[in-house]
Amino acid sequence: MNWQFFLEVLVGGLLAGVMYSLVALGFVLIYKASGVFNFAQGAMVFFAALTFVSLVERGFGFWVAFLITFGAMVVFGVATERVVLRPLVNQPPITLFMATIGLTFVLEGLSQLLWGSQPHGLELGIEDMPLEWLSQNAGINVSQFDLFAALVAGILVSGLALFFQKTRIGRALRAVADDHQAALAVGIPLQQIWAIVWTVAGFVALVSGLLWGARNGVQFSLTFTALKALPVLILGGFESVAGAIVGGLIIGASEKLAEIYIPEFLNAPLTEAMGVSVNLAGLEIWFPYALALAFLLIRPEGLFGEKHIDRV
Amino acid sequence: MSDGRNIGEVILNLEGISLAFGGVNALQDISFDVREHEVRAIIGPNGAGKSSMLNVINGVYHPQKGVITFHGQTRRNMDTHAAAAQGIGRTFQNIALFKGMSVLDNLMTGRNLKMKCNFLQQALYWGPARREELEHRRKIEEVIDFLEIEHIRKTPVGRLPYGLQKRVELGRALAAEPSMLLLDEPMAGMNVEEKQDMCRFILDVNDEFGTTIVLIEHDMGVVMDISDRVVVLDYGRKIADGTPDEVKSNQAVIDAYLGVAH
Amino acid sequence: MLYRDAGQFKDTYAADQQIFPIRQDRIGITLVLLFAFLVVPVIGNQYWLSAILIPFLISALAALGLNILTGYAGQLSLGTAAFMAVGAFAAYNFVLRVPGMPILVSFVLAGIMAALVGIVFGLPSLRIKGFYLAVATLAAQFFVVWALTKFGWFSNFSSSGVISAQTVVILGYPFDTPVRKYLMVLTIVVLMALAAKNMVRSSIGRAWMAVRDMDVAAGVIGIRLMHTKLLAFAVSSFYCGVAGALYAYGYIGTVEPEAFNLDLSFRVLFMIIIGGVGSILGSFFGAAFITFLPILLNTYAEPFAQAIGLQLPAGMVSNLELIIFGALIIFFLIVEPLGLARMWQIAKEKMRLWPFPH
Secondary structure, eight states, X not given: OOHHHHHHHHHHHHHHHHHHXXXXXXXXXXXXXXXXXXXXXXXXXXXXXXXXXXXXXXXXXXXXXXHHHHHHHHHHHHHHIIIIIGGGTTSOHHHHHHHHHHHHHHHHHHHHHHHOSSOBOOOOSOOOOBOHHHHHHHOOOOBHHHHXXXXXXXXXXXXXXXXXXXXXXXXXXXXXXHOHHXXXXXXXXXXXXXXXXXXXXXXXXXXXXXXXXXXXXBSTTHHHHHHTHHHHHHHHOTTOHHHHHHHHHHXXXXXXXXXXXXXXXXXHHHHHHHSSOOOXXXXXXXXXXXXXXXXXXXXXXXXXXXXXXXOO | OOTTOOOOSEEEEEEEEEEEETTEEEXXXXXXXXXXXXXXXXXXXXXXXXXXXXXXXXXXSOOSEEEEEETTEEESOOOHHHHHHTTEEEEOSSOOOOTTSBHHHHHHHHTGGGOOOOHHHHHHTOTHHHHHXXXXXXXXXXXXXXXXXXXXXXXXXXXXXXXXXXXXXXXXXXXXXXXXXXXXXXXXXXXXXXXXXXXXXXXXXXXXXXXXXXXXXXXXXXXXXXXXXXEEEETTEEEEEEOHHHHHTOHHHHHHHHOOOO | OTTXXXXXXXXXXXXXXXSOOSHHHHHHHHHHHHIIIIIHHHHOOHIIIIIIIHHHHHHHHHHHHHIIIIIISOOOOSOHHHHHHHHHHHHHHHHHHSTTOOHHHHHHHHHHHHHHHHHHHHGGGGTOOHHHHHHHHHHHHHHHXXXXXXXXXXXXXXXXXXXXXXXXXXXXXXXXXHHHHHHHHHHHHHHHHHHHHHHHTSHHHHHHHHHHHOHHXXXXXXXXXXXXXXXXHHHHHHHHHHHHHHIIIIIISEEOGGGGOHHHHHHHHHHHHHHOTXXXXXXXXXXXXXXXXXXXXXXXXXXXXXXXXXXXXXXHHHHHHHHHHHHHHXXXXXXXXXXXXXXXXXXXXXHTTTTSOO
């Protein structure tokens, strides 16, 4: 086995995992604050990336486009709170979940209605090239774009952590996450908090959309990539920011390793054993889900989630 | 109290039951027994572990220590299905009816264990499956008669007032024709009239069907009136056990209820 | 007045427990069935039968399957299309590989194969609930489509996994025209809908609803959760599997695994949300709605836009469709979570008195 190559695959996977973590982070924020499992997070990533890239193509500068897109995400967040969440307050979580599936369709349709459905390339000015210093000194190829993405993700996560730990809004948010009714009773404006959380999740979606878009192009399949955040959440638990990050890294790394090594090691023996040609290539489509499922059976509450006791 | 009724042998015996959630000890080394046909009350302040006790008896919670003997069968843990199959019925503190179903369907669900047709026969709804449905419907109508809820048979339970929901929940438990009923605060939140009705139903069940009753209740008047023996729990420990009069005069019980200056 | 049930007294429990206890409902359903079986084959043209009614019936069957699992047993699934795919490919392989296999038997076996796959992916439901389970069914969705594409055996080594359904012959009688296909699909769907209705009004249906409404209480009255949930997965997947087989044999003819993608799963989910969660009739309402809406949009959006002087960009209609579907889902969840079936019920209750105010 080629250890240098293994290491490259592993590091590549971990860095891709950072991107999953970013999308998962958006899910966790909303789940913590409102108990809503926001299926539309992937569509938000797509919407943000498509809006940004379309603005840039129409001659806006990076920061102008960034601000306008962020503004659109704010509008979207506030509108969602008004139109979807507020009338559904106190409904069972599964109803809210299905509502966000509806939201996903609205957002996907809206994005393509506004900006068309052709794929776009996105340049952030950092090339997807191996970092020369590492290639020369350690003999490992690690993309400098991936490193940049990891750095951005790191900054974003620390920023959010500070925001939630140190500010008044953050404290209110943690109170809301703990118990809606109690938070309302002590005078925390629930609706305002939800609007803020959706806005922050929109910001996270924007950042992840830019990074994902720059890596894989801005196209509809982005929404599927974002679905990979679901197994990440199952691994990490829905309520833990740390879990989202660790889960993302695990999913990213194991997915890349499985993609490369499982077909390599299992195709031949399986072909021999079953008598027909077996090709396991492409299993990364479902592998993260299967991994997460297997994990669920062992530890249903996730890596960092809290064990839940049914009281009757 | 036990005039005319035959209090029988011990049918349920709990020995050294301890239950903990994480670091919290809900029950510590609790032993008591229940005799056939008696009304056995479990009382104690909030958080004393009364509901947990019932949950242990019918297998919702699994204690870490202790053994349960029911009808001569000794085991570490009950499981809910075995408990139901052996004739233990149950109502809950916060009503646990099936909200999306009608009163009739809720009661019929209570008889599920007694229905033997498989899903293929039921899909055809012909012959045995149809006969079975009708036969159990007749039984259910008896329960409906008994609890005087004829007028709400077809109403979805979610639309009923609280007192009636409590009654339907009792009906669902009765539908299974249990030999032992675990009632978790059957009269909580009721007005005087509703309480009287519920008391009457419980005593009638005990009298007419000979059903053994294990009951948690906060209304001391009711407890002292209808129960044969009382267990008192406090902070997950048993502090007293005996007839209502014995318990009433027990110093530990008075301290637990009124608080005591240390 | 039209829908007055006064004076219809039930003097036996049997009369009270019929499928349709109210006389007007019995007359109504009889008329609908007579129309569907006798009139539609005569007046329906090929476009109506093949492009509208057959897909509507097949969708309704799939929706019925999902409704059993999600609406009655309360287990959310995002993998409906995967179970349909299993049904389609299983039927194809049974007919292909077993000489003399009667087609109807292959449909049943296809349903059973789908049921077995359903049980496997239903196993996590014993440990997990709600959206965790939704993620598990997503795994089924991606895995099944991948496996059918990757392993050539399933499609008899055709390129990119496409299968072509063999001609349907039942008792020497070929079902090859739109009318005949329509009658075959209609018969199967009606019989299975009847069976579903019977199950949900029997003890198994009550057990499903009990698990949905409050699983702890269901366990306490002696319902075996594992058995009940897995049976829901099996029966539901059986329905979806037969729907998949009909999709290949009664509708499209030539199918690839990609046809059973996540989008189809969502469509079926939308059908039950709009039609009515936990309602057999609702499955049909929802299927009709989701089948007809795109056709209406395609037929009328373009002429309408031209009439007011607009030029619709390409792909506009399909995006509009996404937005409308999504918005409708949110609308129904907020305004009428029990969907069209509940609205129909309310309308009927109004009709008991109409036109009098009291």
